[in-house]
Amino acid sequence: MNKSLYDYLILLGDSPLILGHRLSELCGHGPNLETDIALSNIALDLFGQVRNWFQYAAEIHGEGKTEDDIAFLRYEHEYRNVILTEQPNKDFAWVIARQFYFDAWHYSLLTQLCESRDERISAIAAKSIKEVTYHRRFSSEWVKRLGDGTEESRARMENAIAHFAMYKGELFEETNVEKEMFASGTGADFKVLKAQFESFTNEVLNEAGLEIPQIDWTQRGGKHGVHSEHLGYILADLQYMQRAYPGMQW
């Protein structure tokens, strides 16, 4: 098995998996019908993309491993999602701020992966980016609408943007596997990724009339399997069925 490629695919799949789970918690609990449906649709797109990454990972792994084994039967320290994605839903501004940072990063990452030398990766990225274009538009428009809205919405949006700023540094910390993948033409250039992220998010925040958070440190660990306490609860929920009834199928 090509372990580096397998590990890389897990890195690519875990962040949308965990964020998708967070968003799915809002299904039926959104602030209104339209945003509820939108967030559930985004979750669905993310899960579809995760299936593509994990199906490929399962093939690379071999030995009968399936996409479901990867999603449902790993332990907490084996998940490689960035810590941003596991942060809980508080209010709508929090959901939007988390999504905004994620989408800005996801969009730039996938743009680069469309040019990956690995044809399967470029195919999945080309498919995903069409969907993520809509996600990024959705979250950035809400940042603008809330930032430029009432005193209350503006205060909440600014607070959420400032809060999640401490998680964004991890998005640009390159693991050894990502370095190796970039060197071989399979992965992304993190310098470009960071530059595109900064330029897009600054532009939207300026338009929203929100302060751009200045922060020179970051929460980190998720990409190495060291998570915040929130992930354990997510996995308890996500994996309950497979742990309670091993091998159960629909």
Next chain:
Amino acid sequence: MVEKSMPEAEQRVREILATVKDPEIPVLTVEDMGIIRDIELDGQKVKVKITPTYSGCPAMDEIAADIRKALLAEGYEPEVVSLLSPPWSSLWISAEGRRKMEVYGIAAPLEEVADKRALMGEKRVVKCTHCGSMNTRLVSQFGSTACKALFQCNDCLEPFDYFKCI
């Protein structure tokens, strides 16, 4: 698109596939949607290559099962394979598909530039499927299924779906 030069055997398979409907938009067949990318025939063995509209579209598994079932019923040994590349585009929906979609009450996708304007709320370019008015507004970029946005007509006030351009 059915071409005249198509061998009779493949024509037959196409006819069977034309009976398989999209479970989310049941007036459209899988051919209308443009998700059939290729057919390989070897005696009774037939390999159908399909491509998902959206990555997470829950209808895809059902569509693959329906295709298998339809071909099995006609004595074929079907295999359905999913292709990711090139990614599906709303441009692949046939003219007939677009017509049926409009009659069903879903506004068909515009070309990319107009679609962006429509979804950014910049221009009124989506026609109401109820009264034909162009005086419509975007309610939400995300609608009842992954592939649709929700619109409302400012004249007749009815809501309607718009099939997004991807």
